[in-house]
Amino acid sequence: MDKKRILLIGTGGTIASEMGDSGLVPELTSRQLLRYVPDISGICTVDCIQLFSLDSTNIRPEHWIRIAQAIHECYEKYDGFVVSHGTDTMAYTAAGLSYLIQNSLKPIVLTGAQKPIGYETTDSKQNLRDAFTVAASAMFGVMLVFNGKIIMGTRARKTRSKSFEAFSSINYPIVGMVQDGRIFQYIRPESSAPVRFYEALDSKVALLKLVPGIDCGVLEYLLERSSALIIESFGVGGLPVYETGSFYETVKRGLDAGKTVVLTTQVENEGSDLSVYHVGNRIKQSLPILEAYDMTTEAVIAKLMWILSQTTDRAKAAEMFYTPIACDILSVL
Numbered sequence: 001m002d003k004k005r006i007l008l009i010g011t012g013g014t015i016a017s018e019m020g021d022s023g024l025v026p027e028l029t030s031r032q033l034l035r036y037v038p039d040i041s042g043i044c045t046v047d048c049i050q051l052f053s054l055d056s057t058n059i060r061p062e063h064w065i066r067i068a069q070a071i072h073e074c075y076e077k078y079d080g081f082v083v084s085h086g087t088d089t090m091a092y093t094a095a096g097l098s099y100l101i102q103n104s105l106k107p108i109v110l111t112g113a114q115k116p117i118g119y120e121t122t123d124s125k126q127n128l129r130d131a132f133t134v135a136a137s138a139m140f141g142v143m144l145v146f147n148g149k150i151i152m153g154t155r156a157r158k159t160r161s162k163s164f165e166a167f168s169s170i171n172y173p174i175v176g177m178v179q180d181g182r183i184f185q186y187i188r189p190e191s192s193a194p195v196r197f198y199e200a201l202d203s204k205v206a207l208l209k210l211v212p213g214i215d216c217g218v219l220e221y222l223l224e225r226s227s228a229l230i231i232e233s234f235g236v237g238g239l240p241v242y243e244t245g246s247f248y249e250t251v252k253r254g255l256d257a258g259k260t261v262v263l264t265t266q267v268e269n270e271g272s273d274l275s276v277y278h279v280g281n282r283i284k285q286s287l288p289i290l291e292a293y294d295m296t297t298e299a300v301i302a303k304l305m306w307i308l309s310q311t312t313d314r315a316k317a318a319e320m321f322y323t324p325i326a327c328d329i330l331s332v333l
Helices: 030-035 037-044 061-074 090-100 124-135 214-224 247-256 278-284 298-309 316-322
Strands: 005-012 019-020 023-026 043-055 080-084 108-109 141-146 149-152 156-158 167-169 178-181 182-185 205-209 228-233 260-265
Touching: 005 030, 005 061, 030 037, 030 043, 030 124, 037 043, 037 124, 043 061, 061 080, 061 090, 080 124, 080 316, 090 108, 090 141, 090 156, 090 298, 108 124, 108 278, 124 141, 124 178, 149 167, 205 214, 214 228, 214 247, 228 298, 247 260, 247 278, 260 316, 298 316
Parallel strands: 005 043, 005 080, 080 108, 108 141, 205 228, 228 260
Antiparallel strands: 019 023, 141 149, 149 178, 156 167, 178 182
């Protein structure tokens, strides 16, 4: 049997970093990374391209588009794709690619590391082996592979800042595991439509995390400067009612001005439910806001950018938001 052809796309990150005068800096190319793991040649045939060499803190939506474009240009030539990426914003890029590349019947795998590949103790080499194992398999769609876990691109979140067990799957089971070069797949997502690529995002999406006593003026400022605002509320969700400054009226003015507002929760697991308390149900019943339910904040941000690049019609945007893509939303109540 011929080996699968996989394209490795380098973007920088810790995995490709070397120590500089002021800390770790991405220096190694994708081809240089591959030299550290020569046994990958036994898994598949690999070609390499280097799109950019960035700390993932500096990666923005326009970089997601460039990655998607590179995959689009090479889609027919390869059986799968591995994107080496910094961990800090990898979950955002995984979500972004999940909307820019839909219904892929080929695996698109993001991976990285908590320690550079040149370190004696590093997770880089095993993460790369696992990523190529998945990319050369019969799995498909956008996935994040890290520390043996295979996570849907719309469900990943970095939940540990230093340890090798860096990523978790939020409100959705892991798709599978890679152990000793073998894949144990637990979930097989369905995909019947042909692959579709998108090339636009509206990056004017803001996020506000509520804290007790927050000034309502912050909300007004973000609504003025953004196409859409995501509000990470407390618990199952709601807006505070203070004696001074009305969050409700501020949101209403933003909606009347054509802005999109999504309410979600800053609680990591189990999602929102605005119907439970008055502070949430009042908004749900009287304002055309969107509710995130069990979606990750990373997926909500990326999905809004994708939606708003295509339509400003409120009804159409709501329909698109609540339509599941790559298992991003399940429990619409």
